[in-house]
Amino acid sequence: MKLRFWGVRGSFAMSGHDFLRYGGNTTAIELVSAAGDRLLIDLGTGATEYAKTLMAAEFGKGQGSLPILLSHTHLDHIQGLPFFTPFFIKGNKIRILGAAPSSGLSLEATLQNQLAPHYSPLNSLENLAADVTIEEIVPGATLQLPGFVVVTAAVPHGSMYTTAYRITADGKTVAHLSDVEYPSPDEPIDIACALAQDCDLLIHDAMHADHEYELRRGWGHSPARAGVVLAERAGARKLALFHHNPDATDDMIDEVVARTSASTAVPVFAAAEGEYLEL
Amino acid sequence: MQITFWGVRGSYPVPGAATVRYGGQTSCVESRSASGECLIVDAGTGMRALGNKLIRESQKPMHYHVLLSHVHWDHIQGLPFFSPAYVPGTKISVYALLTAADELNEVIGGITRHEFFPMPLEAVPANFEFHQVEPGVDFQIGATRVLPIALNHPFGAVGYRIECDQSSWAYVSDTAPFDLVLHKQHFLKGVEPLSDDDKLSLSAMRDALVKRLEGVDTVVYDTHFLPEEYAKFPHYGHSTPDQALEICQAAKVRRLVLYHHAPSHTDEQMDKIAAEYLAKGANVGVEVLTSFEGMTLPIGTPP
Numbered sequence: 263m264k265l266r267f268w269g270v271r272g273s274f275a276m277s278g279h280d281f282l283r284y285g286g287n288t289t290a291i292e293l294v295s296a297a298g299d300r301l302l303i304d305l306g307t308g309a310t311e312y313a314k315t316l317m318a319a320e321f322g323k324g325q326g327s328l329p330i331l332l333s334h335t336h337l338d339h340i341q342g343l344p345f346f347t348p349f350f351i352k353g354n355k356i357r358i359l360g361a362a363p364s365s366g367l368s369l370e371a372t373l374q375n376q377l378a379p380h381y382s383p384l385n386s387l388e389n390l391a392a393d394v395t396i397e398e399i400v401p402g403a404t405l406q407l408p409g410f411v412v413v414t415a416a417v418p419h420g421s422m423y424t425t426a427y428r429i430t431a432d433g434k435t436v437a438h439l440s441d442v443e444y445p446s447p448d449e450p451i452d453i454a455c456a457l458a459q460d461c462d463l464l465i466h467d468a469m470h471a472d473h474e475y476e477l478r479r480g481w482g483h484s485p486a487r488a489g490v491v492l493a494e495r496a497g498a499r500k501l502a503l504f505h506h507n508p509d510a511t512d513d514m515i516d517e518v519v520a521r522t523s524a525s526t527a528v529p530v531f532a533a534a535e536g537e538y539l540e541l
Numbered sequence: 542m543q544i545t546f547w548g549v550r551g552s553y554p555v556p557g558a559a560t561v562r563y564g565g566q567t568s569c570v571e572s573r574s575a576s577g578e579c580l581i582v583d584a585g586t587g588m589r590a591l592g593n594k595l596i597r598e599s600q601k602p603m604h605y606h607v608l609l610s611h612v613h614w615d616h617i618q619g620l621p622f623f624s625p626a627y628v629p630g631t632k633i634s635v636y637a638l639l640t641a642a643d644e645l646n647e648v649i650g651g652i653t654r655h656e657f658f659p660m661p662l663e664a665v666p667a668n669f670e671f672h673q674v675e676p677g678v679d680f681q682i683g684a685t686r687v688l689p690i691a692l693n694h695p696f697g698a699v700g701y702r703i704e705c706d707q708s709s710w711a712y713v714s715d716t717a718p719f720d721l722v723l724h725k726q727h728f729l730k731g732v733e734p735l736s737d738d739d740k741l742s743l744s745a746m747r748d749a750l751v752k753r754l755e756g757v758d759t760v761v762y763d764t765h766f767l768p769e770e771y772a773k774f775p776h777y778g779h780s781t782p783d784q785a786l787e788i789c790q791a792a793k794v795r796r797l798v799l800y801h802h803a804p805s806h807t808d809e810q811m812d813k814i815a816a817e818y819l820a821k822g823a824n825v826g827v828e829v830l831t832s833f834e835g836m837t838l839p840i841g842t843p844p
Contacts, residue, residue: 274589274622275554277565277834286556286565307554310804335656341614345553345804365655372656380612380648383695383778385728420659482659508589535557 263431263541264294265463269308270533272441272469272483272505273338280511285535287311288338289440289505291465294538295431299409302330303427303438305358308535309342316348324353324392329407332360333440334424335372343373344382354392361401361414364422370396401425415453417442420482428457434541437461437498439489440505447475447488450495458496462541465533466492468503471510471518486522493528501526504533542706542840544759545571548587549832551715551765551779551801552615559807564834566590567615568801570712570761574705578683581607582701582712587834588619595625602630606682608674609637610714611698612648620649621658621665631667634682636674638689638699645671674699677749690753691746692716694778695724702753708841711754714763714801718784719747721775729776747788754792758841761832762789764799767814782818782829789827796828798838 269275269287276286288306302309313321320326326348333339348354362369370387373396377384387394399405401416401423413428419441426439437458444450458464466489470478475485486503493501503522506515515532523530548554548566555565567585574580581591584607595603605625610616625631637645649671650662662669674680676691676699688702693716700713717724722732723739735743754760765779782799789797799818802811815831822829830838 271556275556275565275586277554277556277560279561281556282558282561286554307556310553310555311557336659337618337652337657341553341618344614363656367656375651375654375656376614378651379696379726379728381614381617381652383613383728389728389730422655422659 263296263434263436264538265436265541266292266538267308267533267535268292268312269304269306270504270506270535271306271508272467274508275307276508283512283534284506284515284532287535288341290342291438293410293429293431293436295409297409299431300328301407301410301429302328304333304339305330305342305346306338306340307342310345313345313347321348321351321354324351327355329357329359331412331427332358332369332425333427333438334419334422335360335363335369336441339441340373340376344377344384349390349392349394352391356392356394357397358394359397359399359405361416361423361425362398369398399425413457415457417451417454419443420480426454426457428461435461436463436465436541438465439492440465440467441482442467443480443482443484444488447485448491450488450492454492455496458492458498460497461499463500463502464489464493464496464498465502465504467505468518469505469507471514472521486518487525490522490526490528490530494526498528501528501530502533503530506532542575542708542710543573543837544710544761544840545573545837546587546832546834547571547591548585548619549800549802549834550804551763552804554586555804562808562833563802563811563831566834567618568714569619572703572710574684576684578685578705579605580682580685580703581605583608583610583616584620584623585615585617586619589622592623592625596628602628602632604632604634606634607636608687608701608712609635610692610700610712611694611696612637613715617649617652621653621660626665626667629666632670633667634670634672636672636687638676638697639673645673688753690750692750693719693722693724693743693746695729696726697724700750702757706841709757710759710761710840711757712761713750713754713785714761715765715778716763716780717775717778718780719743724778732776751788751792754788754794757792757794759796759798759838760789760794761798761800763801765801765803770803782814786818786822786825786827786829790825794827795842796830797822799829799831
């Protein structure tokens with residue numbers, strides 16, 4: 263399985279010199295199986311860049327097929343939706359899978375609200391030319407997607423829940439836990455441990471540097487050390503710090519990586535836009 | 542008066558190496574009077590950095606005025622990230638055209654719905670106040686006179702002529718030109734045939750715009766598309782620099798600023814556009830500048 267980060271930034275897309283190495287786009291992660299099956303996690307602004315490579319291949323001809331897993335519908339995870347060009351080509355088959363937001367509104371109604379006429383000229387999901395299906399999942403369920411097995415779980419994110427994913431293909435496993443905050447960063451909840459158990463790569467919310475966390479406790483995001491504790495507890499082989507704070511410049515992220523690496527035997531890196539990583 | 546550009550991009554923010562010089566954040570312009578009165582035009586993602594600067598300038602709560610052209614995401618997404626909104630005692634007056642929804646406070650509040658943002662607008666410490674604007678109905682904010690102008694954009698948009706300190710500038714974004722497509726309250730799959738009434742509406746809209754822009758010092762204009770891009774997407778509600786220049790020439794405007802750059806336009810392309818239209822403008826007596834993030838322009842010819 264291969265993986266590419268197209269967007270790694272949390273909350274807000276950041277442009278400019280200070281964000282060039284790790285990247286300023288909000289979250290989007292592509293997974294590719296050995297057989298060439300694809301999967302996208304989240305539709306942040308990074309998805310608009312990914313869309314360009316898709317359009318250069320079969321999606322440009324209306325022959326593409328892609329499942330998209332949403333962690334939740336906060337805007338930084340869906341703001342690329344109206345600009346994800348494969349949606350505009352007839353014939354493409356795109357499945358959007360995610361849990362209903364904790365507000366009680368359905369996933370489909372939420373995405374319709376995003377495209378409501380005052381907010382977007384698209385007006386409605388019906389105006390997307392591709393064959394788009396919105397599939398609500400119940401966290402806890404296991405999904406069989408072409409080339410991937412996906413175990414899902416609800417994890418706490420401030421006053422709501424996000425969906426975490428354990429994705430397996432070709433005998434390799436990636437655990438995706440972004441936008442998550444445990445009652446204590448030193449005590450990851452059981453459901454998170456189970457999801458990350460023995461994974462090859464743990465992608466974890468690291469919105470806050472450890473020293474900033476106390477001021478932002480309860481906001482729904484983790485300090486870098488929460489990912490470390492979970493990786494150690496669950497026996498993850500590698501940890502990617504993810505969902506970087508919009509105020510974190512490249513140099514600041516370098517520092518967080520250095521400090522975090524020094525604290526654990528688990529190999530740690532900060533997720534960055536760019537190359538494919540072979541698992 | 543002076544204006545500063547905090548976001549110059551259209552549609553969505555585009556981080557990365559290709560947009561470092563012109564900037565990747567979406568629509569937001571700060572207008573300052575000589576006496577320091579601050580008016581914010583559009584609340585795109587550029588508004589986050591503006592808010593951080595305003596907080597550095599003044600720790601004490603202030604009253605901010607935000608004029609919205611319309612409420613497409615690229616023009617409002619910065620509002621929940623405007624740090625002064627989290628200072629208790631701050632007052633934020635939002636002015637906008639009411640289009641496809643019943644209540645302005647619900648439309649603005651909708652961007653911070655539970656599904657989209659962790660904190661509802663009611664819980665944000667700043668005190669919000671909403672004012673509905675109507676094209677042609679002028680109003681006063683402190684020493685500044687604001688004249689709303691109807692624009693041609695899906696579900697409606699409004700431009701503003703802003704007068705203060707014996708000078709004026711205008712914000713004309715987002716808008717399509719006034720010939721091929723009349724945007725109304727429905728989704729356009731492509732160019733629809735125009736009725737005689739539509740044609741009259743378009744020419745009336747154009748005349749009103751030109752009249753409102755007459756004698757304005759600086760016009761900031763939606764020039765999202767290059768001509769070849771516009772030819773492909775004439776129903777998207779955006780203009781080209783040529784169309785903007787034509788309006789500015791008709792209104793005898795001194796200076797045109799290209800704005801709302803397409804997210805696909807790299808710094809290199811923007812350099813070419815800037816050079817080409819600077820020359821084209823010079824031929825017809827209009828100074829054409831290309832906006833970039835951080836650009837500050839004094840309004841009015843220096844005495």
